[in-house]
Amino acid sequence: MGLDGxxxxxxxxxxxxxxxxxxxxYSGLWxxxxxxxxxxxxxxxxxxxxxxxxxxxxxxxxxxxxxCREIGCDxxxxxxxxxxxxxxxxxxxxxGVHKVFHTGTSMLDIVESVADSVCPYEAPSDDSVxxxxxSRAISLCWEGRSFDHPxxxxxxxxxLTGSPGAGKSTLxxxxxxxxxxxxxxxxxxxFDPMSPITSGALLGxxxxxxxxxxxxxxxxxxLAVIGEDYQHLSSIIGLLGGAGYNNVLIxxxxxxxxxxxxxxxxxxxxxxxxPGMGDAVQMDKAGILEIADVFIVNKADFEGEARLxxxxxxxxxxxxxxxxxxxxxxxxEELVEHIFPTxx
Numbered sequence: 366m367g368l369d370g371x372x373x374x375x376x377x378x379x380x381x382x383x384x385x386x387x388x389x390x391y392s393g394l395w396x397x398x399x400x401x402x403x404x405x406x407x408x409x410x411x412x413x414x415x416x417x418x419x420x421x422x423x424x425x426x427x428x429x430x431x432x433c434r435e436i437g438c439d440x441x442x443x444x445x446x447x448x449x450x451x452x453x454x455x456x457x458x459x460x461g462v463h464k465v466f467h468t469g470t471s472m473l474d475i476v477e478s479v480a481d482s483v484c485p486y487e488a489p490s491d492d493s494v495x496x497x498x499x500s501r502a503i504s505l506c507w508e509g510r511s512f513d514h515p516x517x518x519x520x521x522x523x524x525l526t527g528s529p530g531a532g533k534s535t536l537x538x539x540x541x542x543x544x545x546x547x548x549x550x551x552x553x554x555x556f557d558p559m560s561p562i563t564s565g566a567l568l569g570x571x572x573x574x575x576x577x578x579x580x581x582x583x584x585x586x587x588l589a590v591i592g593e594d595y596q597h598l599s600s601i602i603g604l605l606g607g608a609g610y611n612n613v614l615i616x617x618x619x620x621x622x623x624x625x626x627x628x629x630x631x632x633x634x635x636x637x638x639x640p641g642m643g644d645a646v647q648m649d650k651a652g653i654l655e656i657a658d659v660f661i662v663n664k665a666d667f668e669g670e671a672r673l674x675x676x677x678x679x680x681x682x683x684x685x686x687x688x689x690x691x692x693x694x695x696x697x698e699e700l701v702e703h704i705f706p707t708x709x
Contacts (some may be wrong), residue, residue: 376415378475382566385476393572398428399436400576406438407584408571409500412463412482414475417447422457430461430539435495436581436663446470461637488512496584499608503586506600516606519552522613523704524627526653527637529619532663536637536691537616538573543694543701544612545579552584552610552704554601556618559589570616584610590618593626602630603665612705620653628656633704635659638677640669659704665696 372394379389390408392401393636405413415429426445433439445457446466465659486508489501500513515552525533537553544551555570566589576583598615605613617627628634636657654660660677662670665688677686685703689696 522629
């Protein structure tokens with residue numbers, strides 16, 4: 366949270382947790398207490414790990430505790446680490462922090478503290494806020510368990526797929542901002558790869574979304590998969606619809622030519638490509654480009670954009686092609702209006 370600049374240390378800890386079998390939601394720097402609390406609730410985490418420096422803990426940690434209480438997730442453990450004077454520790458523990466870690470703490474101690482916070486999923490209490498109930502229902506569903514929660518098919522379910530590095534997460538963030546500006550809610554399910562060796566995962570897609578702006582108008586949930594294991598995805602989509610989300614976006618793991626299973630779960634499949642992805646022969650191969658209902662040429666400011674568009678025109682058979690620069694929001698308004706048309 367706050368004005369931290371020690372990103373490298375945070376990433377090292379995140380990778381160590383991933384290699385220990387933990388699913389880590391990496392929210393990035395510059396988070397406010399409220400945006401971090403929203404992330405923790407919607408991702409249904411067992412533990413919030415906040416990194417502090419420059420005496421910011423005296424302001425930000427109490428605000429984090431208050432934010433968790435305000436949005437209905439004050440039962441989540443909060444661990445705080447960083448440059449924290451010993452005389453400030455007891456006050457933080459009294460306020461509700463579970464554990465404080467100082468400079469020099471071993472990685473093993475951090476891993477053990479997270480593992481200690483994990484407990485089996487239980488159904489939420491009747492007085493839980495709706496977003497907490499939805500988050501827990503998704504967790505139970507992803508484990509193949511059922512929970513009494515309303516279900517409905519959303520009006521629009523969009524699958525967003527493409528090769529690694531195509532800018533899918535940044536594009537999702539830009540679309541989320543556009544829908545927020547339009548006054549519409551959006552639910553995002555973002556898949557990242559799960560380690561086939563440790564079962565750990567580093568889930569970092571949500572860090573592209575500016576939750577300090579969109580706040581609770583975007584429900585964002587990260588899930589880890591091996592390959593294309595989407596067996597419970599249709600049920601999760603039903604949970605989102607039952608919670609009142611009519612616009613749903615499914616972001617796949619960075620995919621190869623044969624990763625096409627997402628099309629079985631969505632109303633429209635958008636394939637993101639970027640200049641330099643390959644020559645015309647790659648365009649002619651069967652696979653992911655075949656399943657596209659919409660082509661998105663992202664990073665359209667890169668060299669080779671015109672050539673890529675020409676090659677897509679040769680194979681698109683009338684399917685629409687949109688050009689975007691997601692980092693600047695260029696072309697995103699037109700894309701959103703096409704895949705999430707404004708209601709009459």
